[in-house]
Amino acid sequence: MLTRLTASIICFAGFSLWTTAALSGERIWDNELRRYVTEQDFKYEEFMTEEEALKHALPKSKRIRRELIRLTQEKKELIEQRIGWKFPEESFEVYIGETGDKIDGYAMIHNTIGKYKPMTYMVGVDAEGTCQDVELLVFRDAKGSEVRTKRFNSQYEGKNVSDPIRINKDIINISGATMSVRSMSAGVKRVLVLLDEFYLKPAGLGSDTLEARRAERGFFSLLFGK
Numbered sequence: 001m002l003t004r005l006t007a008s009i010i011c012f013a014g015f016s017l018w019t020t021a022a023l024s025g026e027r028i029w030d031n032e033l034r035r036y037v038t039e040q041d042f043k044y045e046e047f048m049t050e051e052e053a054l055k056h057a058l059p060k061s062k063r064i065r066r067e068l069i070r071l072t073q074e075k076k077e078l079i080e081q082r083i084g085w086k087f088p089e090e091s092f093e094v095y096i097g098e099t100g101d102k103i104d105g106y107a108m109i110h111n112t113i114g115k116y117k118p119m120t121y122m123v124g125v126d127a128e129g130t131c132q133d134v135e136l137l138v139f140r141d142a143k144g145s146e147v148r149t150k151r152f153n154s155q156y157e158g159k160n161v162s163d164p165i166r167i168n169k170d171i172i173n174i175s176g177a178t179m180s181v182r183s184m185s186a187g188v189k190r191v192l193v194l195l196d197e198f199y200l201k202p203a204g205l206g207s208d209t210l211e212a213r214r215a216e217r218g219f220f221s222l223l224f225g226k
Helices: 016-024 050-057 073-083 150-156 178-200 207-224
Strands: 063-070 091-099 102-113 118-126 131-139
Touching: 050 091, 050 102, 050 118, 050 131, 073 178, 091 178, 102 178, 118 178, 131 150, 131 178, 150 178
Parallel strands: none
Antiparallel strands: 063 091, 091 102, 102 118, 118 131
């Protein structure tokens, strides 16, 4: 079974009506099914434990420590502005992989709403802020669990905080699993922004540094050509 997982619910544009109805116990009409959904429509599938996912996310680390990051209201609003949607959480757990005195990377477990219920997945990021791995741990919805496949989630590998990470931008959708794809994409983006704000920027490796380097390269290209 999974350990230390928070049953967090993410309310953002497109999901808020479904989430409100589900939490209040109201009946939910599904346009695809053309009827109200019932508990029998949902399934609980556990694909990987937290410990197994960490081996994928931080495979070379000699030790893994866990930290809790807390968001001030100012920092929370900044992150919400950067990712483009609001979320209720005010703290997150971060796993930090280390070998000797060197940080190998980071991993975070997130819970975001698919179509009706939350799914749980881990996002692995290297020390420079590039996504290395995404693993679906638990799926609770009626459909959309195809996001667990490497054929799909390998699209996130190589993405950094500057990438859109959006359907029809840089992520190819899965027919019949659009809500799951949107949810996972939003969660990956949030992980990258959180790590950028709390770890990479303080270490001089964040998006502000990358943007400065791009601007500098662009300036010298204008002066001297490529």
